[in-house]
Amino acid sequence: MRLSAYFLPTLKENPTEAQIVSHRLMLRAGMIRQTAAGIYTWLPLGWRVLQKVEQIVREEQDRAGAQELLMPTIQAAELWKESGRYDDYGKEMLRITDRHDREMLFGPTNEEMITAIFRDNVKSYRELPKILYHIQWKFRDEVRPRFGVMRGREFLMKDAYSFDLDPAAARRSYNRMFIAYMKTFARMGLKAIPMRADTGPIGGDLSHEFHILAETGESAVFVHRDFIESDWQNRDVDYDGDLQPLVDELTGKYAVTEEKHDPAAAAALGDALVSARGIEVGHIFNFGTKYSKAMNAVVVGPGGEPVTVEMGSYGVGVSRLVGALIEAFHDDAGIIWPEAVAPFKVGLINLKKNEPHCDAACETLYRALGGEVLYDDRDERAGVKFADMDLIGLPWQIIVGPKGIARGIVELKSRKTGERQELPLEAVIERFRA
Amino acid sequence: MRLSAYFLPTLKENPTEAQIVSHRLMLRAGMIRQTAAGIYTWLPLGWRVLQKVEQIVREEQDRAGAQELLMPTIQAAELWKESGRYDDYGKEMLRITDRHDREMLFGPTNEEMITAIFRDNVKSYRELPKILYHIQWKFRDEVRPRFGVMRGREFLMKDAYSFDLDPAAARRSYNRMFIAYMKTFARMGLKAIPMRADTGPIGGDLSHEFHILAETGESAVFVHRDFIESDWQNRDVDYDGDLQPLVDELTGKYAVTEEKHDPAAAAALGDALVSARGIEVGHIFNFGTKYSKAMNAVVVGPGGEPVTVEMGSYGVGVSRLVGALIEAFHDDAGIIWPEAVAPFKVGLINLKKNEPHCDAACETLYRALGGEVLYDDRDERAGVKFADMDLIGLPWQIIVGPKGIARGIVELKSRKTGERQELPLEAVIERFRA
Structure with a gap:
C-alpha cells in the first residue's frame, strides 16, 4: 500500500479523551x-x-x-x-x-x-x-x-x-x-x-x-x-x-x-x-x-x-x-507490533521523493515485497516520515536515501531494538520477498 | 473434515416454512x-x-x-x-x-x-x-x-x-x-x-x-x-x-x-x-x-x-x-456449488465403513486432500450417503467401494454433470492434491 493513497489519519498530539x-x-x-x-x-x-x-x-x-x-x-x-x-x-x-x-x-x-x-x-x-x-x-x-x-x-x-x-x-x-x-x-x-x-x-x-x-x-x-x-x-x-x-x-x-x-x-x-x-x-x-x-x-x-x-x-x-x-x-x-499481528510487516521510507534513484529503488522494493509493505511515498520531511513510521510500529523499516542508494545500499531498522544495518538493495529484497 | 464429527444437521423432509x-x-x-x-x-x-x-x-x-x-x-x-x-x-x-x-x-x-x-x-x-x-x-x-x-x-x-x-x-x-x-x-x-x-x-x-x-x-x-x-x-x-x-x-x-x-x-x-x-x-x-x-x-x-x-x-x-x-x-x-464458493471442493464417500481396504483408501485420500475435503465416514447406508452428498452439492464426489478398491480403483463423480469415471487412487490424489 502507498501511504499517499492510504486512509491513515495519524495525529501529532495526544487526544485528551484517552487515559491509557x-x-x-x-x-x-x-x-x-x-x-x-x-x-x-x-x-x-x-x-x-x-x-x-x-x-x-x-x-x-x-x-x-x-x-x-x-x-x-x-x-x-x-x-x-x-x-x-x-x-x-x-x-x-x-x-x-x-x-x-x-x-x-x-x-x-x-x-x-x-x-x-x-x-x-x-x-x-x-x-x-x-x-x-x-x-x-x-x-x-x-x-x-x-x-x-x-x-x-x-x-x-x-x-x-x-x-x-x-x-x-x-x-x-x-x-x-x-x-x-x-x-x-x-x-x-x-x-x-x-x-x-x-x-x-x-x-x-x-x-x-x-x-x-x-x-x-x-x-x-x-x-x-x-x-x-x-x-x-x-x-x-x-x-x-x-x-x-x-x-x-x-x-x-x-x-x-x-x-x-x-x-x-x-x-x-x-x-x-x-x-x-x-x-x-x-x-x-x-x-x-x-x-x-x-x-x-x-x-x-x-x-x-x-x-x-x-x-x-x-x-x-x-x-x-x-x-x-x-x-x-x-x-x-x-x-511496536509483534510480527504475527503487525498491520504490515515492513515500512518503506523514501527519504527523497522525486529523486530518480530513490524513487526507482523504492518502486523496485515495493513491487518485490508484495502486500505486506507500506510505502511512505509522500512528499514530506524525513522527520515526519520517521515519526509516523515509529508511531504505527511496523516491525521493520527500510530507509532509502540518496547517499546510500548511490552505493546501492539501503538501511534496515528494527522497530523493536532500534538496531540499524546497511544492506545492499538485493539483500533486503531477498530478506523480505513476498 | 470428518462428517461423523461435523455439525451438519441435514433434513430429509422439506421444511414447510420455506417457500423458495x-x-x-x-x-x-x-x-x-x-x-x-x-x-x-x-x-x-x-x-x-x-x-x-x-x-x-x-x-x-x-x-x-x-x-x-x-x-x-x-x-x-x-x-x-x-x-x-x-x-x-x-x-x-x-x-x-x-x-x-x-x-x-x-x-x-x-x-x-x-x-x-x-x-x-x-x-x-x-x-x-x-x-x-x-x-x-x-x-x-x-x-x-x-x-x-x-x-x-x-x-x-x-x-x-x-x-x-x-x-x-x-x-x-x-x-x-x-x-x-x-x-x-x-x-x-x-x-x-x-x-x-x-x-x-x-x-x-x-x-x-x-x-x-x-x-x-x-x-x-x-x-x-x-x-x-x-x-x-x-x-x-x-x-x-x-x-x-x-x-x-x-x-x-x-x-x-x-x-x-x-x-x-x-x-x-x-x-x-x-x-x-x-x-x-x-x-x-x-x-x-x-x-x-x-x-x-x-x-x-x-x-x-x-x-x-x-x-x-x-x-x-x-x-x-x-x-x-x-x-x-x-x-x-x-x-450444485460452483467451485469458487463451494464449502468443500470434494466429498469423499466411504461405501463400506469398517471394511479395512475401504477405510485405508479413504484415510489416504483424506490426508492427501487437505482442508477442502469432507469425508463421509459415517456407518450409514450408501443411499443415505449419496443423498446427503448430492443435497449439500460439493462439486466433486470421490466414491470408494470394496469392489473398486480391490482393483485400486475409485469413482469420481461430477455433481454438476453427473458424469462418473473410474480412476486409480493415485490419479485422484494427483487431481485434487491440496
Whole structure:
C-alpha cells in the first residue's frame, strides 16, 4: 500500500479523551475513531490488525477441534427468559423492541442461543463431543465506557461452547480450550498466564482467566516466576491425547489476581513470587448443566436414556486483544507490533521523493515485497516520515536515501531494538520477498 | 473434515416454512437455522460458503482500489438527523434507546457514518480520491421477512463509499465499482447483468442494479441476448486506465427490470430480446453532494477554496448472494456449488465403513486432500450417503467401494454433470492434491 493513497489519519498530539496508552496510540496511529460513546470504527490500519488477531484465534480454535459457525447479533428475549437471565442481566443488556413490539436484545454473549441450536439439532450421544464457536460483535451497555477498545460497548468476541456426555468428557473439552488459549496468545507474542477465577454470572465451578502482563495492566496479579521464564508453548501438543498433565503443570503454580491473592501462600514462594500488572484477555468456564437443564438440551445416551449435556463456554476478547497488545508492546515513540499481528510487516521510507534513484529503488522494493509493505511515498520531511513510521510500529523499516542508494545500499531498522544495518538493495529484497 | 464429527444437521423432509428453493435447500443442507423471524444462525457448512463469498467480494474491492475498514453496527441517531433521513426511514429502521436514554439504531446502511468519518479526518483535495468499504451486518426491520437469507432482517452487506473532488472523478470511481461488481459475480460463476435503476431513498441521478438470471428469480427482466452469450469478464482490466468504454459497452444494450421495461424499444430488438427472471445482488449509486452538503464534508481544493466532495455508494448483498447462488445452481437432488464458493471442493464417500481396504483408501485420500475435503465416514447406508452428498452439492464426489478398491480403483463423480469415471487412487490424489 502507498501511504499517499492510504486512509491513515495519524495525529501529532495526544487526544485528551484517552487515559491509557493503547487508546492514545490507537487514535494517534489512525487505527480507530469513536463514532458514539464506547463504539468505534476500525480504520484500515486497525482493521488489518484486528483481522490478523481474529485469524490467529480462528486457526487455534480449529486446530483444537472447535467448529466455526456464526450466530446473529440480535436475539429474541424469550431465549433469555428460558435460562432466567433476562431479568438478571440488568442494564448492561441492550434491550430492543422491534416493529411488531417483540422484545429483542443485542447479544452480550450466546450461552442461551447456542444451547437452543444444540437442543434443536443434536439428538444422540453419538454426535458428541462438540465444540462450536463464533467470532461475532457483542454489545454490553457499560455505564462508563472507557479505555478505547479495552472497555467499549460494541466489541468483538470469540466465544466457544462445548457439549459433552459426562463431566469427564467436559473436562477434556475444557482442557482443549485451555491449551488452545495458551497457544493463541503465544502466537501473538504474548505471555498469557492462566489464573483461577470466579465464575460469576456465567455459573459453574471451574474457571480460569488468562492474563497477559503489561506495566499498564488493569489488575494487580501475583504469579510464580516460572510462568514468566518458562517457554512451554514451544512444546508440541496432541489434542487427541491426554492434556491433563500439561494443564495440571500450567495450573499447579501460584497465579492469582488481587481478589484471590493469599499473602501467606504467596510468602512461601519467596523470591519465586512476582507481583505485576495484568490484562484479562480470555476467560473459560465449565458450568455443567446450568443451561442445558434450564433449556432442556438432552440427548439419547448409549443405553437409550435421556442425558442432559455437560457444557462449558470459552471467551476471548478479540478487539480487546488489540488494545492489550499495544499495552504490552510500545515505547515513547509509538507501537511496536509483534510480527504475527503487525498491520504490515515492513515500512518503506523514501527519504527523497522525486529523486530518480530513490524513487526507482523504492518502486523496485515495493513491487518485490508484495502486500505486506507500506510505502511512505509522500512528499514530506524525513522527520515526519520517521515519526509516523515509529508511531504505527511496523516491525521493520527500510530507509532509502540518496547517499546510500548511490552505493546501492539501503538501511534496515528494527522497530523493536532500534538496531540499524546497511544492506545492499538485493539483500533486503531477498530478506523480505513476498 | 470428518462428517461423523461435523455439525451438519441435514433434513430429509422439506421444511414447510420455506417457500423458495434456496431457503428449503439451505435448511435441508444444514447451512442455516432461523433463531428469530428473519434472523439466522449460519451453521458450519453455510458459514464456509458465506466466508468464501465474502472473500471474493473483498479481493475484488481491494483490486479496484477500495480500502477496507469496519464501521460498527450500532449508530447514534444524531448522524441520521444531520442528513434528514432519521424521520424518513420509517419502521424499517431498528431504533434503540440505550441506558442513558440516548437514541441509537442498528445501521441499515452507512452513508451518514462514513460521511462523518471522512469529514473529520480528510482535509485536502490531495487525499482524494478515496473509496472506503466495509463488510458488516446490517438490520432492516422488514414487516414480513421471508425467503430465508434472501429477505432477512439481519443480513451481511458489503457497502463501499467513494469521495471525489468533482463529478468527472466521481464517475471514474463509479466505473471502478461497476467493473469490480461484474468481476465479483463472474468469479462466483454468476452471469450478472447491469440494469439502469431508480435511485430511490439513497438519492442521486446515476444508478445501476446488478441482476443474476435464475428461473426462480423474484423480478421479471428483459435483456439483450449479448449479455447472456458474451464472455466479457475474461478480458483484462486496468483499473488505472479509462474504464468508460467498457462501461459504455456493458450499459449500451437493452437490460431492464419490469418497472423500466419499454415494450416498444424491446420489440425493436426482435430475436435478440430475452425475457427472464432476475435476482438483484448489487446496487450502485452516484449521488453527488447529497450527503456531503447536508453534513458539511468539505476539503480544501487546489486553489485553497472549499470543495464539497462528490460521493457514491456501492452495495453487494453478501448473505443474499448465498441464496441467489443456490437459486441459480440446483437440481431436484440439491445444491450444485460452483467451485469458487463451494464449502468443500470434494466429498469423499466411504461405501463400506469398517471394511479395512475401504477405510485405508479413504484415510489416504483424506490426508492427501487437505482442508477442502469432507469425508463421509459415517456407518450409514450408501443411499443415505449419496443423498446427503448430492443435497449439500460439493462439486466433486470421490466414491470408494470394496469392489473398486480391490482393483485400486475409485469413482469420481461430477455433481454438476453427473458424469462418473473410474480412476486409480493415485490419479485422484494427483487431481485434487491440496
